[in-house]
Amino acid sequence: MARIIVVTSGKGGVGKTTTSASISTGLAKRGHKTVVIDFDVGLRNLDLIMNCERRVVYDFVNVIQGEATLNQALIRDKRVDTLYILPASQTREKEALTKEGVERVINELSETFDYIVCDSPAGIEHGAQMALYYADEAVVVTNPEVSSVRDSDRILGILQSKSRRAEMGQDPVREHLLLTRYNPARVEKGEMLSVGDVEEILAIPLLGVIPESQVVLNASNQGVPVILEEESDAGQAYDDAVARLLGEEREHRFMTSQKKGFFSRMFKGG
């Protein structure tokens, strides 16, 4: 049985697709057979970030409606060979995702994959609810600002009441907080909420903190999941997050502003 992980947030533009791309790539890199599904029907971004937009023939909705088989629609990643992408349709609407259709696709994927990562669309409507319905675990992507935290809280409520696990009365969906676009310098100036603030409000375990970084934007534009930028802060932070998702203990990093150089530390008296 595959583990089904939804990457969700409520709010748009916080880094769900970037996170889905990196987490799925990270899981696959560790040898787990992983598929990432783009639930953002009508917009389609995941294939751009994964750099496979030119290889899309069939999509998720085609499979749901029986117009194509999974094998025809799945795109194998060129960099990590245990990673597959199921792209979203750009010409359909989210209503094309039916509960039964999504269940059939997920069940079929469960037979051969270890991990199914669901990249949720923004909002709390049908598309987002379909993405989280079958989840075993949820990565709640949050930016350190008030409206994002509020929307994350809302989506946590939906996970607790409208997921399959909730409806069936099973163990609840395991929730993880992933704080993205974190800028410690701005936190110190009081312009952003701190990790502690967000943890206090949402009260769920922290999976990781991804520092705000130009590398993320560059990687997205070039179609490289940022986790593959192994030299970068953001890439390493995602690698830590994936390790923690798999149960490894790793200390949190990148939560304080740039280490001061030797001299500035000496002259400022530490």
Add this chain to the structure above:
Amino acid sequence: MTDTATTGVKQGFQLKSANLSMTAIELYFFEKDDFEATLRDKISQAPGFFKDIPVIISMEKYEGLDSELDFFSIIGTCRRHSIHVVGVRGGNDDQRRLARGASLALIPGSQPRGRSGDQEAASGANQEEAQEPPSETTPGAPAAAPSSVATATRIISQTVRSGQQIYAPEGDLVILAPVQAGAEVLAAGNIHVYGPLRGRALAGIHGEESARVFCQSLEAELVSIAGHYKISEDLQDNGWKSAVQIQLRDDLLVVTPLDKA
């Protein structure tokens, strides 16, 4: 509390019970221009709160003449301000006939409370004696309430998230976790929040004026007791982000720090 009349046949809908808190316009008399002026004034205090909300007209304290009562005019005035009148609560037969004529739903009145009982409750709260020893002579509803309250207490130990609503229809509500911004907790009796209260808390929703709200950190969007409410903006000056209790005194919500209670 679901209507389970479904017998396997697929139906177009199902009846579900729904509990919602509503704003009541407690009418004392009706005069068209005065009504609109008062309404406009109330809305200007909290424009967002009133946008597209349903209200009921409460006739329980109406003292004007039935002939002055014009529900069509009330409905029209409210609609101009994006407020939807859905029903009428209480009132005598003539008033209810008028309401029916205006296609309004009829809602039974809340338990009759004599005018003297009202004053008793208010002055009782003033003297800080509240209802601890079920007081000897308190007439009417307030005295009857406590016995049922104990059994109807609802205890919630999970965080109440934005968009969620928790309701204790007959008794107290005790929440051992945060109530997040955008969440709503309602109780017929008192509300206790052993965590920060960041959402909306409505105690005494059936008109129990001795109900109170207790919380470990007052960060609420709205607090209401028996229909008297304060919004976040008006709560900032007193006890904000600290442990407080909120109670009704002379129709005003009073916030007191718990360590001074």
